[in-house]
Every structure is written in C-alpha cells, then in structure tokens.
Amino acid sequence: MGTSGNTRVKWQSFVAAFLLIFAAAALRIWPLKSLGSTLTWLTFYPTVMVAAIYGGLAAGLFATGLACLTVIFSWSLIVSEPFIRIPADWLGVAVFVFTGTMISGVSEAMRRANMRAKRAQEQAEAANLAKSVFLANMSHELRTPLNAILGFAGILRNDAGISGEQRKTLAIIHRSGEHLLSLINDVLDMAKVEAGRISVENAPFDLGEMVRDITGLMHGRAEEKNLQLVLDQSSDFPLFVQADDTKLRQALINLVGNAIKYTERGTVTLRLGSRPMDRPGRLLLIVEVEDTGIGIAAGDRERIFDPFVQVDRRTVRKGTGLGLAISRKNVETMGGRISVDSTLGKGSIFRVEVPVDRIDDLKKDAIRIDPGRIVGLAPGQPGYRLLIVEDQEENWLLLKRMLEDAGFQVRVAGDGAEGIEVFRTWRPHFIWMDVRMPVMDGLEATRRIRAIEGGRDVKIVALTASVFKEERDNVLAAGMDDFIRKPYRPEEIFDCLTRHLGVRLLHEESTAAGDTEPAGALGPDTFTGLPEGLRGELADALVSLDAPRIAGTVIRVSERNPALGAVLARHVEQLNYTEILRSLRTGGITPYEESR
Numbered sequence: 001m002g003t004s005g006n007t008r009v010k011w012q013s014f015v016a017a018f019l020l021i022f023a024a025a026a027l028r029i030w031p032l033k034s035l036g037s038t039l040t041w042l043t044f045y046p047t048v049m050v051a052a053i054y055g056g057l058a059a060g061l062f063a064t065g066l067a068c069l070t071v072i073f074s075w076s077l078i079v080s081e082p083f084i085r086i087p088a089d090w091l092g093v094a095v096f097v098f099t100g101t102m103i104s105g106v107s108e109a110m111r112r113a114n115m116r117a118k119r120a121q122e123q124a125e126a127a128n129l130a131k132s133v134f135l136a137n138m139s140h141e142l143r144t145p146l147n148a149i150l151g152f153a154g155i156l157r158n159d160a161g162i163s164g165e166q167r168k169t170l171a172i173i174h175r176s177g178e179h180l181l182s183l184i185n186d187v188l189d190m191a192k193v194e195a196g197r198i199s200v201e202n203a204p205f206d207l208g209e210m211v212r213d214i215t216g217l218m219h220g221r222a223e224e225k226n227l228q229l230v231l232d233q234s235s236d237f238p239l240f241v242q243a244d245d246t247k248l249r250q251a252l253i254n255l256v257g258n259a260i261k262y263t264e265r266g267t268v269t270l271r272l273g274s275r276p277m278d279r280p281g282r283l284l285l286i287v288e289v290e291d292t293g294i295g296i297a298a299g300d301r302e303r304i305f306d307p308f309v310q311v312d313r314r315t316v317r318k319g320t321g322l323g324l325a326i327s328r329k330n331v332e333t334m335g336g337r338i339s340v341d342s343t344l345g346k347g348s349i350f351r352v353e354v355p356v357d358r359i360d361d362l363k364k365d366a367i368r369i370d371p372g373r374i375v376g377l378a379p380g381q382p383g384y385r386l387l388i389v390e391d392q393e394e395n396w397l398l399l400k401r402m403l404e405d406a407g408f409q410v411r412v413a414g415d416g417a418e419g420i421e422v423f424r425t426w427r428p429h430f431i432w433m434d435v436r437m438p439v440m441d442g443l444e445a446t447r448r449i450r451a452i453e454g455g456r457d458v459k460i461v462a463l464t465a466s467v468f469k470e471e472r473d474n475v476l477a478a479g480m481d482d483f484i485r486k487p488y489r490p491e492e493i494f495d496c497l498t499r500h501l502g503v504r505l506l507h508e509e510s511t512a513a514g515d516t517e518p519a520g521a522l523g524p525d526t527f528t529g530l531p532e533g534l535r536g537e538l539a540d541a542l543v544s545l546d547a548p549r550i551a552g553t554v555i556r557v558s559e560r561n562p563a564l565g566a567v568l569a570r571h572v573e574q575l576n577y578t579e580i581l582r583s584l585r586t587g588g589i590t591p592y593e594e595s596r
C-alpha cells in the first residue's frame, strides 16, 4: 500500500508541476504581458518552489527543466519576441537551473526527514501498544495462579484444625500474595492507561463505607509503624454519591498507603470535605492526605506523578513507582485533579478534588456492613446444583472446595463442550463459566447452552482474569448474566449467588479471626448490656464518620460501662468502625438514621 501511495503522489506531482509552469507562462500572456522579457525568472521561481515542496526532487527538477524549455523555445509564442538575444541571457538560464536544482534538493531532504520522523513515530506507537498488550496478557497469566494461592491460603486459614503458628504462616502467605496482586494490578492499570483503555464508570455508592474500608485496611499498617491514623471529616462531606468508585478507591488507597510508607513517626490524617459546584446536587469532593513524613523536594513534586519515578534515594522502598501516575490518571479521567504540597523533612499533603453527584435518597438499607465470613447455607433451601466450567485444575479445585464447604452440590467440566454435556444431563441451577478454555471457550459454550431447551433459565456467570471492558462486554453479549473478576474474594462469589439465585447464607457470628491481636475482642454479645437507644446512636455516629459525635457516644458508653468504653475507645482510635458496626449488627442493631 505504501508504494502505490508513493507512485500516486509522484505522478500527481508531475502533473502539478506541468500545470504550475503552464500557469506561470499564461500569466506572462496576461496580465503581465506589458513586462515583455523583463523579470522572466521571477515568475518561474515560485512555481519551481511549490512543485519541489509538493513533489520533492524529481518534481522540482521537472518544473525547472520545463520552465527552461518554455523560455528557450516557446518564448516568442508568449511575448512575440525570442528570450535569448544576448549571450548573458544564457547566464540567466544557468543561474535559474542551478537555484531550481538547489531548491528541489533542499525540499527533498526536508520531505525525507519528515517521512522518517513519521515512520519512527508510528513504529514507537506500535511498539508501545505491543508492550501494553504484552503487559496485560502477562498480568492475566499471573493473576490466574495467584487466585489459587490467595484462595487456598484463605481456606486453610479458616480451618479450625490448624495451630496458631500455622495460622500465622498462612497469614504471611496471604499478605504476600495480596501485595503481589497489588503490584500486578498496578502494572496492569498502567498498561490500560497507556493503551488508552480507561473509561469512567459512574454508579451510586456508599462513600462512607469506602472510607471505613480504607481506614480499616490501613490501620494495621499504621499500627505496625506506631503511627497514628486520624480521620478528620467536615460536616458537609457527603455519604452517598455517584461517581467512579473503583478509580476513587485506587487513588485514596495509594495516597494513604504512601503516607504511611513514607512516614516514620507522627500522624497520617485523612481529611474529608466538599464544596458545592455550579449546579445543585453537584459537589466537589475534597480529600486530603496529610503526613508528617520525609516530605518531597520542590523539584520532585511534579516528577513523582510520572510512571516509574521514585525519588526517595536514602532507602530502597517497596513499590513500583506507578501508584501516583495511575492515581493522577484516574482522578483526571473523573474530571478532577490531584496536587501536592510538601516540606522536605516535615511532611506532605496530597489533595484530591473530584466532582461527584450527591445522592440523597439512599436509605439505611443501602448501608452495607461487611457481614463476616460465610459458614454455610441457611436451612430450608433447595439443594442447589452448581456447575463449574474451567480448564485449570487449581482454579476449579479452589472454587469447588469453597462452594462444597458452604453446602452446594458441585460438578466440574474441563471445557465448554463438556460443560454443555453436563448441562444437558445434570441441569444445574447456576454455571460458573471460565472464558478462555481449550476446545470450546466460555462465550461459545454460553451461546450454545442458551439455544438448548431450558438453557435460558440457568444463570451463567463468567469468571475472567481480563479487566478490559471489551471482554466484559463480550461476556454479556454472549448471554451471560454477570461476571466476576479473578482473583476474587469468597464474598464476591457468594454475593453473586445471592444476587442471582436468592441463596440465603449463614455468617460467622464472632469476628475474632484475624491476623493481628484483637484490641479486646468484639463479639455479638459485647454491646448487649447497653440500652438500645445508645447502641443505635453509636451505630449512627460510626456510619456518619463524624469524629466528635463518635467520641461523644464513646464517653456515654464509658459512663455506663467503663471496661466496655475502654475497649470501644481502642477500636475507635484504630478506626475499626466496620468491626464495631458488625458486632452491633450481630447484636441486632442497625443504623437507623436517614442518610444525609
């Protein structure tokens, strides 16, 4: 295609050169006839130049030659007198040929340089795309075995028969796996950013829950380093909003994580506020993460947002240097901005501002409190038959074990074709469908099952390690009901079954299982001695994230029961809100306040 494009340009450029010379000669007939033979070459220089710039060396030389021939042989037809009258006129021709050749040569050099630059740019873009696709594929390959590592470590950790020492070892395996996963996710996110494949997905969500989640996740890390993690919330911070929660969560986790990572003593403060925007219901969410850590030099404050840049030279830190680059991209994609203010040696303040829509009509039912580990199916339900279609043994083994432990009947098929067979003979209620498989992939198998009689009623959910939106769209287009991303957490699997089959599950009553020593364990009976009003108020205060209000309620609890007050104060200090809420919930209390 490239050559035919080039030849086309060439021939067109000769025609153009011919027309240009013809036009220049025509100008001399009219309106420049009165000039006679004076300033002849001045008429032809511009035409040669245009021809050379447009068509390069050949077209420039062609125009030059044609102009000379016209002048030498046809001049008398144009101005009724010959051009060459004295020998000096030959000098004029020679100078014209010389400059015409120079102009054509320089134009050609420029054209070539331009083409080379364009080709280099195209090659660089193609290489970049290939790299991004490679990274995406590789992360996909890494996520699949990691799913098995995390899943089995989780299952073993919950096994009542293991010793405390083994539990600790498993916790380390689990934590390391989680860390590896977050690194892989970073690389994958960056690949998505570079391949230009990120888009905004807005949905209503519980911002309060997100903040509780993040502080819950981070307080352990802060405690390990003896840092104080403080939540500082202004009263106008909205609890329910519509925005892209995944992107916001990534940015906040990265900022709080960094603040803890780069601070040796003192405090990390998560400050939450908002400001009204141009139209009603639209808010600018302002989240600041302040630390008392090593700080960032003025010259580095912009650089740290570039991929792979790590500026702390004193110690080798964990991390990839991608976190902030992704955070900035995520926040900007949401229409917001991220900035930093810092004093070297004193600390930094990272500030995220994103526009969100406030939602007022989500009521208390929407307040989700992580209900704790699933122990099995509630009695009085039909025997659910679940089919797993998955080729990789470590993956189906994990899922099968999880589902069987919870009390489901499970069968496994190793590829799509086998899946269709098992569907025909066993008629499962629900199918977990891997997407990439040998023999027949999950998309094709789903299409065929949907075409079988009764195949429209079975719920089919994809298990995919791909995070590209296109793959998810393909999955839904093939007729699946939903998808879960690998690696998944057990709750996601069970939530999905609840959503599509209406399955009812039993949750673990106590919440004592954990990696760190509990701060005075919270159980289902912890709060039963308190009056219901006070328990409800405590739940509301926690959900509102309003620190003074929480402190006030803790004081009132202490007045009634100093021991409980002390335990509660410790959990509050660690921002362990979810644990307290869970304990209140298992004791029969849910927050009753209308959401703000």
Ligand code: ADP
Binding pocket: 254, 258, 259, 262, 291, 293, 294, 295, 296, 304, 309, 310, 311, 312, 317, 318, 319, 320, 321, 322, 323, 324, 325, 348
């Ligand atoms: P990573 O933390 O994986 O190295 P990031 O992109 O999140 O990557 O951060 C880039 C760099 O910015 C870090 O390596 C660190 O040098 C600097 N940095 C980020 N946050 C802070 C902070 N709160 N205090 C001091 N330096 C920071």
